[in-house]
Each structure stands twice: as structure tokens, then as C-alpha cells.
Amino acid sequence: MVERAVFDGEAAERVVAELRESYNSGKTRSYEWRVNQLKNLLKLIEENEEEMVDKIHSDLHKPEPETFTHEVGLLKNSCQLALKELRHWMAPEKVKTSITIFPSSAAIVPEPLGVVLIISAWNYPYLVSLDPVVGAIAAGNAVVLKPSEISPSTSSLMAKLLGKYLDTSAVRVVEGAVPETSALLEQKWDKIFYTGNGRVGRIVMAAAAKHLTPVVLELGGKSPVVVDSEINLQVASRRIISGKWGCNNGQACVAPDYVITTKEFAPKLVESLKQELERFYGKNPLESKDLSRIVNAYHFDRLIKLLEEDKISGKIVHGGEKDKSKLQIAPTLLLDVPRDSLIMTEEIFGPLLPILTVDKVEDSFEVVNSGAKPLAAYLFTNNKKLKERFVACISAGAIGINDTALQLSVNTLPFGGVGESGMGAYHGKFSFDAFSHKKAVLYRIFAGDVPMRYPPYSKEKLRFLKALLGGSLLELIRALLGW
Secondary structure, eight states, X not given: OOOOOOOOHHHHHHHHHHHHHHHHTTGGGSHHHHHHHHHHXXXXXXXXXXXXXXXXXXXXXOOHHHHIIIIIHHHHHHHHHHHHHHHXXXXXXXXXXXXXXXXXXXXXXXXXXXXXXXXXXXXXXTHHHHHHHHHHHHTTOEEEEEOOTTSHHHHHHHHHHHHHHSOTTTEEEXXXXXXXXXXXXXXXXSEEEEESOHHHHHHHHXXXXXXXXXXXXXXXXXXXXXXXXXXXXXXXXXXXXXXXXXXXXXXXXXXXXXXXXXXXXXHHHHHHHHHHHHHHHOSOGGGOTTSOOOSSHHHHHHHHHHHTOGGGTTOEEEXXXXXXXXXXXXXXXXXXXXXXXXXXXXXXXXXXXXXXXXSSGGGHHHHHHTSXXXXXXXXXXXXXXXXXXXXXXXXXXXXXXXXXXXXXXXXXXXXXXXXXXXXXXXXXXXXXXXXXXXXXXXEEOSSSOOGGGSSSOOHHHHHHHHHHHHTOHHHXXXXXXXX
16 A cells, blocks of 8 residues: 655645646636636546446445436536636626716726635535536636545545546645645635535634635535425425435535424424335335435434433434444434524534424524524425515525525525625636636726826816716816806
């Protein structure tokens, strides 16, 4: 077995210097380079899809349809969209100017930021690694990708494939754990893009602050699902299950974290969820091949600790089975969990779904708004006024009405958090914008110079400038005529 070379501060400094030299040469700015890299990235996905599926199954036992739908398919779409729209995205955007600086014209010119760092997560290792890379390359940057060591098989595969398919003078992959990440964070970057939890997000932001480096933080939070009573209960249950257990067995930042419904409606909702869970995953879900496993023993123990807290003893109404040897926990429903319990005070990130009850569905708004702003918030209802109020009153990274998690697949919508669920956004053109600087450019000619702007000042000049800046053509004429 070949030992990997030590990656310390000096190695990180060398990587950044080499990439900055490549970036400063201007090669990454050209349309041709960007298109070539995007085509090669698409080729990488198409030619290695089977191996990508195998490696992610090795790390997470993720079912192949999930891997294709949530990772491979979305990445292909992202590359194809960037290739189709890149020339348009790169074009200067003409904007209006005012009469005060006539004659003139102006434009907003997107330019690459420079050398950027992308630190990704383990739960959707391809999507949250390579989708930001698409945006960084499309915007003309040099990139260092640091995949998560918690999904080692996919990390190793990405290092191998990106080194084979992309221009390594401008795109690098650095594998490793905390020491390697720390070495990278010591360097000066032009942007840092981090996907993960809030604790590490704070570390990233503190490191970035030393160099005044801008950041995008894609974090998480407790994403609520509010369920009204007058709905198609079977469809709602299926969509909640799809967004929770059908998204990496709850190990997804946009997965429903808890449900709120009325005391009266809760028994019907629980029964419907039970029926659909059994239909999807069988009577013994630990034997199902359609559920991902928990990523490692640490996260398995963390989830079991949530389940075994005294405050929620007896609250399990479905599931709860576990097998540590296989790192599996069955889909679990808990009813009327205390709001001050551990399971309601931290992001669950697993197959446990607490259900809270309120007297009226409108009371759910106070419950949601009493916590940190989530990455997503979902509402199932046919009530138009309730939908409007939910959208207006609930602050979240995204809102989903009558479905869960699907907003992630709409490339015309920004994906990102607010408050403690993150800052900045990406997907589609928003990825290009995340790695671009919008440069303001004003064009003037030498004709039309106005002596009134220059000293020595006088009352007549002041009258003219007031009229000019006031925007009134009549007052401007009066000032010019000395009236």
C-alpha cells in the first residue's frame, strides 16, 4: 500500500501558489477553457456512472435509483445547463445611466474571483462536491476541492477522476481529514464554499475572516413539515416519506426534521405514514435494500442517544428497530415529543421523525419561528390563505408547498440557507454568480464635459448642479438660462 504524502501548511501553500500562477496566466478566463472543462466533467460522469454508483453504495449503501436521481442525474443537468447558457452568463449586462452623466453607457461585467476552495460533505458526496465545481469553472476560477473523508470511497474516486479528466494546473483535489482541511484554511483564498454543519461552518468563517475572504456556507437546520387536515393524506404521506427516508435515510440537509399537525388529525397522519412506510420498505425495514445505512458508528450512536433520552421514553409509535453491526436504524415515528428534548433541539440528520401536535394548524407558525431559521420549510394544505401566510411569515432557505425536497432539483431556484442554515446560494446560474464578481463599468467619451462640476464654485454652478441632480429637465433649462 502506497502511503499518501503528508499534506501540511507548506504543501497547501504550494498548491495555492501553483493554481494562482495558472489563474494569473489568464487561461481559466477564456470561454474555450471553461467549455472544455465542463465538457470533460460531463464526460467524466457519463463514462464512470457505474463506478460512481458502486463507490457511493460502498460508503452509504445508497440505492442506485437514489444515486442516479439525486446525484448523477442532477450533475449531468448542471453541466448541460452551464454549457448551454455559458456565453449568455459571461456576457456583460447593459444597464441604464441617468441624465446627470450624459453622454454615457454602463454595464455589469462578471469576472472570476480567482482561486477558490470548495469543502464538501459526505451525505451527497458527488452533488455537493461537483455541482459547486461546475459553477466555479463556469465562472472562470481555479479550484481546489476538498471532499469529505467520511465517505472515503467516493472521495478517492473523485480525486482519481478529476485528475484524469480535468486540467490539473487549475483544478485540484486534496483528500484528507481535519489536518488537511486546517492546512487549506490557513491559506488566502478568493472564496471558500463550505457544505456541512454549523459548528464547522463557524470554524470556516473564522478562518476566512483573517483574510477577509468571502464565504458561501451551505448548512442545515431543523426543517419542519406542517400538515393541514383537508388534504390528500396518502399523497402527502408518500411525499413526506420520499423527502425523509427516500433522501439517504434522513441524512440530507433538506430532509423533513419534524412534523407539526393538529391533535385531532395526528392519529390519521400517523396511521397513513405507517401504512406507506410498510408498503415502501416492508414489515422488516432493516432488511430493505431501498434504505441507506447510517454513515458510521459515531452517527449511529448519536441517533440512538436521541432515541433513548428519558423525556421521549414511550413516544415511539412506529419503528425504533436497530442493528449496529449493519449501522441500520428503521424509519421511526415519535408522537408528542417534548419541545425541550434533545431530538427537538438539534438537527436529527437520520431516520427519526418526531410529530408535534397543536390545537390549530395556525399555531404551528409560532413553533417554527421560535427556533433558528431552517434550510427548508414544508406545508401540506389546500387552503390558499394558509399557503400565502406560510410563505409570508416563515423565514427559511426555501419553502415547499405540498411536497418535500424537490425544490433542490429546480435549477432556476437558488439553493441556500438563511441565518443559521447558511449564507449564499448556488444551482444553475446562481452557481455562476456565487463564484463571480459583478464588476461595475461606466463608459464616457471626451465630448459633453460640463464646466459646472469643477472649481471655482459659484451660486450659478450650485443652481445648475442642484437642477442636474434633481432630475428635472425644466429646472435644468431654467438654470442654464440663469432664470
